Amino acid sequence: MSSSIASAAPSKGVRRSSRASIVPPPVKSPQNPTPRKAKPPAKKKGRTSTASRGKRGDDDSGSSEEEEDEDDDRSRKRKTPKKATNGTTSKAARSREIKPKPRRVPVAGLNPVPELFSLFPSHASFSDAVRSQLDPIPDPHAGDEPAERAIFVFGTGDMGQNGLGVDDPKALDEIKRPRRHIGFAKMVEQGREGWQAGVADLVCGGMHTLAVDGKGKVWSWGINDNAALGRVTSKPDVTSEELEATPMQVEQLGSDREPFNAVRVAAGDSVSLAISDRGELRAWGSFRAAEGLLGFDGSAGSSKTQLVPQALKNVDKHTIVQVACGDDHFLALTSTGMVFACGNGEQSQLGRKIIQRHKEHGLTPERLALKNIVLVGTGSYHSFAVDKDGEVFAWGLNSFHQTGVDEDDGGWEDVISTPTRVASLSPKVLPDHARVVQVCGGAHHSLFLLSNGDVYVCGRSDGHEIGLADDHEQMVESKKRKDDAKAERAEREKQELAGFHGEDGQITATTEDGKTMTAEEAALAAAEAAAKGVPLPNDYVPVPTRLPFPKEPKAWEKDARADDLDDDDVSTEETKIVQIAAGTRHNFAVSARGYVYSWGVGPSSQLGQGDEEEVETPTRILNTALSNVRVLRAETGGQHSALVGIDREYQAKAAERREKREGAAAAAAKAEQEKADEKETNGVQPNGDAAAGDKEEEEDARMDGAEEVAGEEGKKLEPVVEV
Structure with missing residues (x-):
């Protein structure tokens, strides 16, 4: 692979891949797949044709074995059951009725299923030094006052990547510094169902974004060329740009019979995935290869994209607890510590050999020869796994030593074909026996977050992707x-x-x-x-190396604007990182105190540092929008980024909201009492006034949706017409 990648900002108005310099975009963007119509019953008995089986496989690739058996049964011609003479269904027909299958119980094991609003995975057991800086975060499920997790966006949005719609002429402009997403802010302010506490989970793909609300609904926005949004964006009287640029729900994740309540989402260049609160996995979109679209599930059908979220073979019977996405591959971790890999395996990122002429074989998830895994992570074309003992394994593209594998273990190879231990990240040799709790990477570099709040880096360095200063050894x-x-x-x-x-x-x-x-x-x-x-x-830089961060103020200052403070200042202390994110050649880190840092190459303003297109070392992002915000999480894609944060003074604002709610409830109760008193007074008026009172009571009952009527005499009264 070339040692350099073009980093110029892409031209506007042209559909393209977020990694256009690495993977060429298709000559023609595929259209939204049209729903297939049901086929008429076969006229001849016997098995279906190969072509029809291929199309069925394309649609039902994620079905379980039981569902496949049912499909096979339905493919055979059956006689219509006769009805009993009394009009009821015959006994034979009743015996053939298919009862709904019970939902699969999550499999308990080494790794628990994640929950909504949980900030850190279960394996992220931080040290006391980190926890001392990490203030408690309100838990909506525990009855805490919601802290309203707001979304902030920045970067290139010419194709709707920032999700700001198209009504505002500036909505598709490049945003150079973090800006609060006004659409989601309004939903939170209005207390819209599922948004009372703000966003529960969020992730950026190559050129699209996924978010989960408090009800487990998935929202998507951005480019939908390869069905990455999981919804149709071509409708009459509505432009595709509007449907792509406006956040909307992915509606077909579940059904009334089998609801799907998402707790986590993951996204690659054109593929999207979601995990439910029961460990179920759904996927949609497509994978890409060097020559263009590779496909979705390896079926024989002609469609290479999957618009409707589907379960996947081989993993549909497992409880999935984490998914990590590269550009065009993903790793799925089960509750029992197994790892499945799926997607494009051209650079051995799947951990198994994929023959070039049978690249589609990688589109079926297969289990890796790893066990007792508690964490997975990916770069664009390389992969990682961490076991319960804290040992790190890496494989995939290694042209810039981005896997971190020591040379004695084969780290000099351009490709690490099978999972290989990264000796320098073993708890046995790390300071204080720290463990890796998060891994992510870009095209040719990697970041490792440790339990002591340190960040280690390796890989490409010519654009300061790893954040080390030029004078670092x-x-x-x-x-x-x-x-x-x-x-x-x-x-x-x-x-x-x-x-x-x-x-x-x-x-x-x-x-x-x-x-x-x-x-x-x-x-x-x-x-x-x-x-x-x-x-x-x-x-x-071939060996994972500790990345220094500037010191942080011990006490938050609302009006602080300086990017860095003097390291000798007594009011500062060592920075402890609790979350990391990596884009193609740029990165983010969030500290325990709620500050966010960025560095690397960002020609499309995805660094959030204004006009700066290359930032050499981790630099704090501070602007007006973030001046009063405690950042909880950072996510980034190809040319756009997003932050999730809460107001640092949320407790005071929560009290204000509580007072408003209590005042509104008291006013409503008072109005209801006055209304009841008025009814009672009208009900004892004599003669014609009594009839009018009865009529008012009927009108009130009708407006409230009630069916009661005041007495038999009231039923016989003629309607009162006022003139």
């Missing part, structure tokens, strides 16, 4: 490797050029057509031969 060593190679190449070039001359100093080398080379041609030929003989190494 690992960066100095990387520069020395390249300088040494340049010197060796220059010496080789001299030798090659000398070989083109005779003893008299005249050029003797000839071109392909037999003519003597000119001086310029000889110099060029020597340079080409030297470059081939001595290739320059990539800029990389």
